[in-house]
Amino acid sequence: MADSSSSSSIDKGGAFPHVLRIYFIPFPSPGHIIPMVDIAKLFAERGADATVVLTPLNVTRFSGTVTRAAAAGNRIYLYVLPFPSTAGLPDGCESTDALPSRSLSGPFARALDLLRDSFDSVIRDHRPDAIVSDVFLPWTSAAAAELGVPRYAFTGTGCFALSVERSLQVNRPQGWASSDSDPRLVPGLPDRVYLTRSRLAEATLPGSTAHEILDRLREADRSTAAWVVNTFPELEPGYLEHYERVTGKRVFAVGPVSLCNRAAADASERGRGAAAAGEAARILTWLDSKQAGSVIYVCFGSLSRFPAAQMKEIGMGLEESRVPFLWVFGETAATAEETAELDEWMEGMEGRVGERGMVVRGWAPQLAALGHEAVGGFMTHCGWGAVAEAAAAGVPALTWPLFADQFYNEALVVGVVGTGVAVGAAEGFVWGEEEKAGVVVGKARIAARVAWLMGRAASGGSGREEAEGIRRRAREMGEMARRAVAPGGSSYLAVGRMMEDIGPRNGQSAAAGSRDGDLGN
Known part of the structure; x- marks a missing residue:
């Protein structure tokens, strides 16, 4: 040191x-x-x-x-x-x-x-x-x-999900319909957002053991100067201002922060370091062999686990979709016997799809993959980092939330900004108890949604136009993201304004800390 x-x-x-x-x-x-x-x-x-x-x-x-x-x-x-x-x-x-x-x-x-x-x-x-x-x-x-x-x-998440969570804290889920599948309006939001009980974060539900930590977080928030959020106004229209109003604190929206990784090494090693360089190179070489916009990238984050039966359904759905895919195959919630059977099946599936698909076990350079011209869609768990990275890359999402704030993020992506479509998961998993969930989405649904989003579905007319509209809005979102972080853009200015905010709190001149003198006035 x-x-x-x-x-x-x-x-x-x-x-x-x-x-x-x-x-x-x-x-x-x-x-x-x-x-x-x-x-x-x-x-x-x-x-x-x-x-x-x-x-x-x-x-x-x-x-x-x-x-x-x-x-x-x-x-x-x-x-x-x-x-x-x-x-x-x-x-x-x-x-x-x-x-x-x-x-x-x-x-x-x-x-x-x-x-x-x-x-x-x-x-x-x-x-x-x-x-x-x-x-x-x-x-x-x-x-x-x-x-x-x-x-x-x-915050780790966006202002939309934070606003939903805050509304749920005030309007406790105990008063929601007893049925897990009965949609209910989340009150007090800029948009009419409906959620079912099965889509609520586990920590929100009655009897959750997380209430103590949530109380500690709320107490700490009282002395917080302001919020720093990986977002930009176009990604969450109206929700930055809404969250400022309901909390009484400023929001400095500095995202999508992934776009600061301009060097190829930063994008390909992000979050794993130089040890991952070889695997990143192998994956990017495979993507180089694919046509522009033809590949769906499938990844559910570092903490997600599926039961073995659901993993097999994902694999069969990707195989039947006829779409080229890059699948980051994570951990399974399975017994040793189930895992061995799944591994054997996976070997057969990989042999059948050949070069059309690539299965990566454990980790992939997500930022570099989403930025590759071959990737035209992203099947995601809707963790906020993934949502922001997809927006930055201009890639449409096939949403499959699992727990925590992920169903809220899906509601934003699918229902508010229209840059994605739901795969059809009506409920999530309890983290640590995933093996109890079984199969949530079947192979036929997965295959159909993948083909539809990627423009490979047989249906035409309004369905084809709707899918193209989602892809177009995703591309437009990517353009807005790049403008936000460019000099003079909203996120660029937010960094300067936060530096201005810090300076007077310590009796210092923030201008001394500005390399170019533009603090966003």
Whole structure:
């Protein structure tokens, strides 16, 4: 670990007093760390001194992109915070995707709480001008308040889902229809949004064990200076302003942050580091052999698991669709016997589809894949990072939400902005109990929706026009995303305005931290 005055980008947290110094601390999960590192890069590009606080395992995943950003002349660093040992948590479990079982969620949460003392020391010793903390680390609020350092909260999701969640907190689901399939209006939103009980986040439902942590988050939010959101106005029309009104706090919409990864290495290694370069090259070479817009990319995120029977239905649906596909085959919620049977079936399926399909086990360079001209559709779980990345790439979505805020994000993509179509999942899975769900969507439905979205369906007329309309709106969304992050765009200006907001809170001139002098006035 080197001092910040050296050329190394891994740092003990030294200061550059003539610029704004911002510390970023993400929740240790891929869907949170990845965009937070991107946000730190955005602020560093504008002249801020940006330090990302990570544990050792996560440093190995992001040191490459931070080193490249520093080599380009940006003041960006990694502060290595030791991960605490706690009973019941194996070594190396420093991220949610490294947990071998959901049963370890409790020890993992306790370990995160133990990070507070170390983090307090970092902030006390280095006195940054602000911290940007994940909302799921509520103890950062107390540390910041005690030391008079403003805390900006990174939400991890979009303003639409946040608005839905807030409405549900006020209008408790106990009063909703007892039937899981009876749609009910979510009150108080700019649009008429209907959800069924089966589509509500697990934490919202009566009897959830998450109410205690939700209360801690709400308490921490009271001292939050403002929200930092990976979004842009066109992706969530009206919801940035709505969330500002209902919370009384500003929203700095700085996304889609994935577009800051302009270097090929940053896009292909994002979230995994240089160790993934070989696999990324293999996948991109396969995509190079496909026609423009012909491939559907299928990925359900780092935390999703399907029962073996549902995985087989996905494979059969992709095979029967006749559409070229890139399928990121994740973990299964299955017994050893079920897994062995599925693996044997998968080998046969891969042999039958040949070069038309590619099955990738574990991880794929999602940002690079979505940006490849061969990819014309994205079957996704609707995690917010995936939604924002699809929007940035101008790729239409085939939505298949599983849990948490994902059904809310589907309602935005399908019902509000019209850049996707639902695969037809009427209910999700309980994380950690996926094996109980069985088959939610059958192969025939999967094949039909894939072919329809990709323009391969036999039907014509209005159906063909509707699919083309979705693809066109997705392309338009991608153009709006690129304009948002370009100089003078809404997200570019939001970064400058947040720097302006930080400066006076610490009695400093924000203009000193602007590389180009444009802070968005």
